[in-house]
Amino acid sequence: MSQVAQSRGRLGFITGFLVLPLALYLTFVIWPYIQTFGYSFTDWSGQSPTFRFVGVENYTALMKDEVFRGALWHNLLLLVFVPTITILLSLFFAFMLNAGGRGGAGGVKGVRGSAFYKVVYFFPQVLSLAILAVLFGAVYRSDEGGLLNGFLTKIGIVDAAHPVEWLNEPDLVLWCLLMVVVWHGVGFYLVLFSAAMQSVPKDIYEAALLDGAGRAQTFFKVTLPLLWDSVQTSAVYLGIAAMDMFVLVSTMTSGQFGGGPDHHSEVMATVLMRNFLYFGKSGYACAMGVVMLILTMILSLITLRATRRERIEF
Amino acid sequence: MTTVTKTAGTTEAERSGGGRRVKKDGGSPPSEGVALNVFSHGFLAVWAVLIVLPLAWLMLGSFKTDSQIGGSALSWPSNWHLDAFSRAWDKGIGDYFAHTMIVMVFSVPLTMLLGSMAAYVLARYPFRGNRIIYYFFVSGAMFPVFLALVPLFFMVKRLDMLNTYQGLIMVYVAYSMPFTVFFMYSFFRTLPTAVHEAAVIDGASDTRIFFQVMLPMAKPGLISVGIFNVLGQWNQYILPSVLMQPQSGSDPERYMLTQGLIQLQYQMGYETDLPVLFAGVTIAMIPMLVVYLSFQRQIQAGLTSATLK
Numbered sequence: 001m002s003q004v005a006q007s008r009g010r011l012g013f014i015t016g017f018l019v020l021p022l023a024l025y026l027t028f029v030i031w032p033y034i035q036t037f038g039y040s041f042t043d044w045s046g047q048s049p050t051f052r053f054v055g056v057e058n059y060t061a062l063m064k065d066e067v068f069r070g071a072l073w074h075n076l077l078l079l080v081f082v083p084t085i086t087i088l089l090s091l092f093f094a095f096m097l098n099a100g101g102r103g104g105a106g107g108v109k110g111v112r113g114s115a116f117y118k119v120v121y122f123f124p125q126v127l128s129l130a131i132l133a134v135l136f137g138a139v140y141r142s143d144e145g146g147l148l149n150g151f152l153t154k155i156g157i158v159d160a161a162h163p164v165e166w167l168n169e170p171d172l173v174l175w176c177l178l179m180v181v182v183w184h185g186v187g188f189y190l191v192l193f194s195a196a197m198q199s200v201p202k203d204i205y206e207a208a209l210l211d212g213a214g215r216a217q218t219f220f221k222v223t224l225p226l227l228w229d230s231v232q233t234s235a236v237y238l239g240i241a242a243m244d245m246f247v248l249v250s251t252m253t254s255g256q257f258g259g260g261p262d263h264h265s266e267v268m269a270t271v272l273m274r275n276f277l278y279f280g281k282s283g284y285a286c287a288m289g290v291v292m293l294i295l296t297m298i299l300s301l302i303t304l305r306a307t308r309r310e311r312i313e314f
Numbered sequence: 315m316t317t318v319t320k321t322a323g324t325t326e327a328e329r330s331g332g333g334r335r336v337k338k339d340g341g342s343p344p345s346e347g348v349a350l351n352v353f354s355h356g357f358l359a360v361w362a363v364l365i366v367l368p369l370a371w372l373m374l375g376s377f378k379t380d381s382q383i384g385g386s387a388l389s390w391p392s393n394w395h396l397d398a399f400s401r402a403w404d405k406g407i408g409d410y411f412a413h414t415m416i417v418m419v420f421s422v423p424l425t426m427l428l429g430s431m432a433a434y435v436l437a438r439y440p441f442r443g444n445r446i447i448y449y450f451f452v453s454g455a456m457f458p459v460f461l462a463l464v465p466l467f468f469m470v471k472r473l474d475m476l477n478t479y480q481g482l483i484m485v486y487v488a489y490s491m492p493f494t495v496f497f498m499y500s501f502f503r504t505l506p507t508a509v510h511e512a513a514v515i516d517g518a519s520d521t522r523i524f525f526q527v528m529l530p531m532a533k534p535g536l537i538s539v540g541i542f543n544v545l546g547q548w549n550q551y552i553l554p555s556v557l558m559q560p561q562s563g564s565d566p567e568r569y570m571l572t573q574g575l576i577q578l579q580y581q582m583g584y585e586t587d588l589p590v591l592f593a594g595v596t597i598a599m600i601p602m603l604v605v606y607l608s609f610q611r612q613i614q615a616g617l618t619s620a621t622l623k
Contacts, residue, residue, distance in 0.1 A: 119607075120362045
């Protein structure tokens with residue numbers, strides 16, 4: 001085969017392999033992403049084919065929208081607490097699993113049954129958020145039939161006549177949702193940190209032990225710095241999850257697409273969906289999508305920058 | 315109650331274990347190891363109970379009567395009949411299951427095939443625009459799906475594919491592309507070039523090399539991404555809830571399982587038949603439990619390596 005023919009065949013092969021994936025991806029992902037920016041400057045309702053260019057009107061309206069501002073605030077709260085609590089808990093458990101059973105100078109050992117714990121902890125990760133929503137909807141029931149109320153009544157903390165209305169209590173609802181996310185996530189990040197801990201050479205720990213480092217010291221001076229890369233990645237992932245929250249809020253709380261009671265659990269995603277599918281304000285919803293994108297970007301940049309450290313090679 | 319017994323039980327076991335180990339090592343006094351084991355096992359056991367208890371409680375709920383569920387959370391089911399399960403199945407869980415399966419039978423293999431093809435070409439063939447296309451693919455993973463939602467709906471509507479399986483399949487494949495390409499790209503890069511050269515000398519065409527040499531060699535990578543895609547698409551809620559709504563009175567509903575469960579939750583709230591809802595969730599949960607217990611090693615490894623890469 002001549003050189004030219006061969007390279008032409010190559011080109012055909014390359015094009016052939018790329019054309020379908022690229023076409024699908026452009027049609028359903030990239031093009032809608034780009035369109036959102038355009039639509040966000042219009043008053044498009046989604047119903048009529050016509051719409052008007054309104055400049056930044058949607059964005060200025062957003063800034064004045066009390067509901068959206070509340071939602072933004074809730075997202076920011078979640079953004080701080082979801083990653084912090086999840087990472088702390090999973091780091092704690094991961095350390096327990098991998099170094100909790102150390103005895104004497106022989107080195108660091110995992111506790112017995114650590115494989116069993118990992119299997120149990122990780123399981124929520126394979127459940128869909130829809131299952132979680134139904135499950136915790138039942139756990140947080142506002143009568144004695146809810147697992148939480150039933151249990152607290154039994155041990156006498158909650159009065160049977162006045163059970164706690166977890167998801168209808170304005171001050172509680174967001175924290176109830178937050179606990180679901182933590183419950184769901186801890187196992188995954190535990191396994192993640194565990195894997196990272198196991199890739200740390202044993203002799204580093206042994207050297208620390210020989211130098212007389214205690215458990216806490218070992219953790220803060222040896223384990224944590226070596227895990228910093230994974231912690232950072234986890235923070236970004238959890239942050240992105242905290243920016244979303246749509247499934248849980250829309251299905252567990254009251255109101256059209258959730259957000260109740262009285263917008264106390266509202267997040268940006270639920271406001272967006274309500275404006276799009278219920279109020280038919282597509283252009284306005286697009287503007288919210290853009291705001292969500294910008295915030296996600298800022299968040300990733302801040303996390304990566306704030307947690308940047310010297311990379312440790314081992 | 316469970317917590318206490320569990321902790322006590324493991325303490326017993328650990329005490330003897332810790333003692334033995336200390337004797338062997340001949341190191342620090344035995345008290346430290348034992349105390350710490352009790353300490354770590356205590357916390358670990360509590361969290362394990364917090365995971366298992368709600369799930370077990372929900373499953374038990376499928377055997378209760380509706381008034382029992384409303385009455386007290388801690389009551390023990392009075393009958394062990396499976397009728398709540400069959401009612402849940404008839405209420406639509408069976409159909410939702412079937413719909414999800416129909417979509418996934420096509421969407422997962424298609425995702426894997428198209429994603430691998432693109433990743434392979436990008437990883438192993440230098441050509442003009444290679445880097446740009448690669449970053450194009452990968453950048454999609456950074457944006458929230460909400461950004462695209464409104465135009466995506468109208469795009470699928472214009473193609474007349476709202477509430478159709480093929481529409482949802484294509485959307486699933488497209489949205490799984492960034493991660494699949496990203497992961498398979500790095501996998502194909504690590505495969506040795508010598509094998510490829512040998513195949514070329516043997517006269518195999520590029521296409522043949524891909525399907526008969528490279529793809530089989532990439533099997534570990536394919537399994538990892540495959541698991542990731544199966545879980546991701548099975549659990550997807552936002553995309554079907556926007557794209558899979560009946561468009562007219564005569565348009566049959568083709569809800570996915572996740573969507574259907576939420577639907578069932580609304581329905582059962584009105585009809586007050588909670589055992590059916592609990593049974594529905596149990597039915598939806600059992601396949602995941604079985605798959606998870608059979609493949610938990612691969613699933614944990616796959617998902618963690620996927621995140622760390």
